[in-house]
């Protein structure tokens with residue numbers, strides 16, 4: 001598996017990561033299937049896993065995905081980087097932002113326990129909270145880093161200005177925003193360019209548009225034709241296109257099955273020329 005650097009002074013990780021959300025929210029598979037999927041990804045060379053405390057059913061189930069990943073990594077943790085997030089709550093199964101320093105500090109402690117580690121490899125602010133000044137949330141995570149609870153700091157659901165503001169108070173290793181063929185904002189809003197310029201890892205989430213987007217990806221006729229011509233799945237082709245767009249991109253496709261984990265991981269093997277990038281982009285609208 002090709003490697004990429006997780007931020008300016010970060011470790012090398014697999015160019016394709018794995019997102020754990022669908023293994024722990026509504027519609028989740030049983031644990032044996034989820035662990036088979038994670039092991040299939042590891043066997044294919046994936047060494048970067050993305051989770052969050054709130055990948056669970058509700059507030060009584062916080063840490064479900066972190067605990068699942070910890071169990072899957074038992075005896076296999078060496079060389080694997082795990083990223084988690086704080087800053088959201090799940091009251092009665094809803095998703096509400098809480099970027100208060102108190103919540104982030106408590107959430108980080110719980111994530112350390114759920115993951116079974118002394119220090120979190122990458123801790124990401126899940127999303128800015130309009131009720132809390134952005135730099136107060138970032139500052140809380142910076143203090144967790146100073147306290148040795150967190151090795152690196154990441155941001156999610158942020159704009160280019162927020163990245164610049166946060167970077168003034170703490171080194172930023174990664175930015176995680178939504179990016180897929182139907183949602184090209186990071187290419188247009190300056191976020192992908194800002195990350196590329198600063199060497200900040202850009203982790204596209206929902207690279208297929210989530211579970212429903214993944215099911216209908218093959219309906220994009222141009223993309224399906226390009227994929228068929230190359231003998232790969234449209235999903236693999238989209239991930240390869242993302243990798244070719246910038247050296248800082250590390251997609252984190254979500255999976256519940258070993259088959260999809262294997263198929264996505266193989267995207268790192270596809271060699272892309274500039275003409276391939278143009279052709280694939282043209283296949284879903286330029």
Ligand SMILES: NC(=O)c1ccc[n+]([C@@H]2O[C@H](COP(=O)([O-])OP(=O)(O)OC[C@H]3O[C@@H](n4cnc5c(N)ncnc54)[C@H](OP(=O)(O)O)[C@@H]3O)[C@@H](O)[C@H]2O)c1
Nearest residue numbers: 019020021205206207208209210214254255256257260263
């Ligand atoms: N920061 C945030 O706010 C945020 C928000 C959403 C997600 N995320 C992160 O980003 C990760 C990925 O996003 P996502 O899970 O929302 O959506 P996604 O990756 O766009 O789609 C997930 C779906 O893609 C399918 N899939 C994966 N590889 C495939 C392949 N090669 N061929 C066919 N289908 C394939 C999976 O199918 P199977 O289920 O059948 O395996 C799964 O249902 C999440 O797991 C999470 O870690 C972050």
